[in-house]
Amino acid sequence: MKNDARTLLLAAALALSPTAATACLWDSDTLAAESARFPGISQLITGAFPRHSQEFYEWRRKTCEQQLAKNPALIALYDDLSVAQHKLGDHKAAIATMLAKEKLKPGVYETYSNLGTFYIYTGELEEAIKWISKALAINPNAHFGREKYQKWLVEWQIDLKKPRGENDSQPQPRLSPHNTLMGFARFVASKESGMDTMSYDSDLALSPEQALAAIRGVSGMMRFADFDNPLLQEAMGDLLLVGELKRNAAQLASICYMQAAQQSTDDEKKAAMQAKCKMAGRFTPDFSMDLVKSQLLYGLKEGNSYFQTIREDEMNWIAAGLDASAEFQKKYLAAR
Structure with missing residues (x-):
């Protein structure tokens, strides 16, 4: 269809x-x-x-391994093999495959881009940023600029994990139908304004063009990584809330947050996503959590x-x- x-x-x-x-x-x-x-x-x-299905990635892994065993110089197959390993959950093997390719042919954009993604899944966020930055230096506009937003997504997570002092708390912005910049959308707006970390300036804003570009970037990550990843679902929800009610997508955002809540394994994160889901519907009459679940x-x-x-x-x-x-x-x- x-x-x-x-x-x-x-x-x-x-x-x-x-x-x-x-x-x-x-x-x-x-x-x-x-x-x-x-x-x-x-x-x-x-x-x-x-x-693709898991069966496809099993087939691709075996096919690539067989072909590379005959001819290790087939550079393009290293990307296919590493992605298959990654999709099958063996992220360390995927990294090893890309590092082997880097030795054979250094400085290839796809190598750095893949390594940036794989290191995210091993929890090595600083290492991920290093390789994503290398990829951006070669081709900043690849995948409709997706790489930039992937880097910002990682930096957002690092920023959130920074220890905060008693007088260094992160205030939540006051929400209204015309001010829904929060979470990743607020971080993107901060970066677009030239800041290194999250800003809670009430005047911070994302233009419609900037919001759409960020949505396109996160869409690419959802399509080629894991669509149901709670972090990506949350980021998409944050971006869909940008702008006035007649121009944003509050209902779709609430569904994103509900999906993130259901996929989260941490109780605190689950509760936070449920709260965001309620927030997305707060300006719409007849909203209910049961409706969104349905x-x-x-x-x-x-x-x-x-x-x-x-x-x-x-x-x-x-x-x-x-x-x-x-x-x-x-x-x-x-x-x-």
Whole structure:
């Protein structure tokens, strides 16, 4: 199904669940309008977009290992192998593969970009920033500028973990329908203003163009990393809240926060995401947490159904001895 059709169907699925059908202003029309203003975001939140299965990454890992065993000079295969290892949860092996590629051919953008991502998953955030900075030095505009926002996302997390003294607390900005800069959106605005750390200046702002660029950057991370990563869901929610109610996407933001809450393993973080979910709906009559849960559950069901179709295709292609990567691109990406 084509992307625009899936956008409309998923928006309807998110909004027209049995609970949502009784809503007044928190309704399908508003959610559909938000989805139209931010096309593709509803799919990203719930995983209803073309993405590979674990079976695919197992196939790619084995295929790359076999080919590299015959010819270790096939540089491009190192990227495919490392991403497959990463997707299968072996982040240290992915790092080792990229470092081996760096020895064979130093200074390649993809090497540094991949290393920056892999080190995030091992928790080595300073190391991640080092490699992301190297990638930015080579190509600052790759992936629609995604690298810059990935670096800022890591710096945001480092900034939040800094010890705070008794007189150095982080005040929360006063929220209103016209001032919803918080979390990652506030950090992005701080960086766009030339600051090194988070600023709580009430005059801090993001232009519509800056907000959209940041949304595009985080969208890329969700699409190519883990769409349900609670940090990415929170960051997306923060960015979707930027601007006036008629121009932002408060309902989609609330669904992001609910997804982040459900994916969080830390009780304190879970509670914080639930609080953000409530905040996203505070200016909209008839909002309820049960409604958002219902919308998210329905959307995830649709997303999983779509993903299972892809998974079955990939397993069939592999079993038939076909090039699963080429078949995937032909069926799911060529017409998009």
